[in-house]
Amino acid sequence: MCNLMDIEKFQKNLIEWYKKEGRDLPWRHTRDPYAIWVSEIMLQQTQVDTVKKYYTRFLRTLPDIASLAEADEDLVFKLWEGLGYYRRVRHMQEAARQIMTEYGGHFPETYDTIIRLKGIGAYTSSAISSIAFGQEKGVIDGNTLRILSRIYDRQDNIALEKTKKAYQLLMDELIQGTDPSMFNQGMMDLGAGICTPRHPDCEHCPVRSFCKAHAAGTECLLPVNIKNTSKTDLYYITAILKKDGKYFLIKNNDGLLENLYGFVQYEVESPVSFEEMFYENYGLSVRLYEYCKEIKHVFSHRIWHMNVYLGEIMDTPEPMNESLSVCLYTESEMAELPISTAHRKVCTQIP
Ligand code: SF4
Incomplete structure (x- = not known):
């Protein structure tokens, strides 16, 4: 036209x-x-x-x-x-x-x-x-x-x-x-x-x-909408976060691992950035205190490099702690949850 x-x-x-x-x-x-x-x-x-x-x-x-x-x-x-x-x-x-x-x-x-x-x-x-x-x-x-x-x-x-x-x-x-x-x-x-x-x-x-x-x-x-399907390397900090003897897991609502549980991970370059982003998303202060190792997981078109850290949730400030209880699980409860294969590998780092 x-x-x-x-x-x-x-x-x-x-x-x-x-x-x-x-x-x-x-x-x-x-x-x-x-x-x-x-x-x-x-x-x-x-x-x-x-x-x-x-x-x-x-x-x-x-x-x-x-x-x-x-x-x-x-x-x-x-x-x-x-x-x-x-x-x-x-x-x-x-x-x-x-x-x-x-x-x-x-x-x-x-x-x-x-x-x-x-x-x-x-x-x-x-x-x-x-x-x-x-x-x-x-x-x-x-x-x-x-x-x-x-x-x-x-x-x-x-x-x-x-x-x-x-x-x-x-x-x-x-x-x-x-x-x-x-x-x-x-x-x-x-x-x-x-x-x-x-x-x-x-x-x-x-x-x-x-x-x-x-x-x-x-x-x-139409439209033609073809995403790049070549393998992509993604680098995450993945945190095993603990509070009162329980572990913080989230359920994925969409994407690759929809309906599966996993640890929180972000594409950030430092533990400090992770802590800031976690606070932005959940309103909770966390402290990552130990690096474990990098765990690799290969999907059909991407590779996750998960740099696993241990951390603790420090506090539960208002106003966003209402859903905290539903995110915390004991190890035996975790065994019953549908956890993604990638994050099952992360579980091996739980001390
Ligand atoms: S394809 Fe879309 S823009 Fe074209 S006639 Fe149908 S509704 Fe209208």
Whole structure:
């Protein structure tokens, strides 16, 4: 679609549809960059329905940049409790302080300045700059990559960075001359509700007449999304953490070892970094006190190098210790748990 008339018609169809059918979400009633930022960070790795409850409470308690910058860390973490990925909110508070010192408390207004804030990537920067400040910057994520690959019937592998860059240019072209906020949110909703990964609802699609994949009958074959399957070496610090004679294990909710239990491990380079990351995620201080050995485990397409340490959980500070008891197991309880083979090897290092 390089014809200007076509682009204008595409924009018009999308935005008219969005005005009628777009999701009514709390953060769509504001142009306050702070509120939009909070919603976008919460929406990373969290479902919309869950975010709605947290968003309202967070903004009621910390209504602006200054209040977040000055807030007690415990309060901030309490407001985030249950959303997980606590590094997100820690970075938000750091960014709020950055805005106070570098921008006098005014949220920066352009994509290039927003992206320099702690914890903000290309997607979030595009979303904030377009929705709050009307900058013509298209959002690129799984939804928009899928829509574009279908609209243009392109076979590019969307797992590759070069494809993302090329599609960013396409999005930035499509967004020219229209309402950037409406356009980006229209694309987000189109991807979430109509142009879904499986069984896209082409019959109700507002941009069907522009869709080359639909015309060719290839929409269900797209996008091409092939992850690199070559063996990758991953280096972890894996900790056997103990408290009151029990061991700290977590259940994997997704990924390679879904539903299996294992020790906590992070791709970090030092025990201190591990301790910091553990605190960010669980709100608990730990101390790694002894290095055991490196244990290697080979999967079909990756190799884990687990540098095993012994450690202890030092305290149980509020507010995030509620689930601690369910993470601690005696050795005999561990014998009954479904523990991944890789971490069964780690168990051999228990003294
Ligand atoms: S016509 Fe179908 S495949 Fe094409 S953009 Fe619309 S929903 Fe997606």
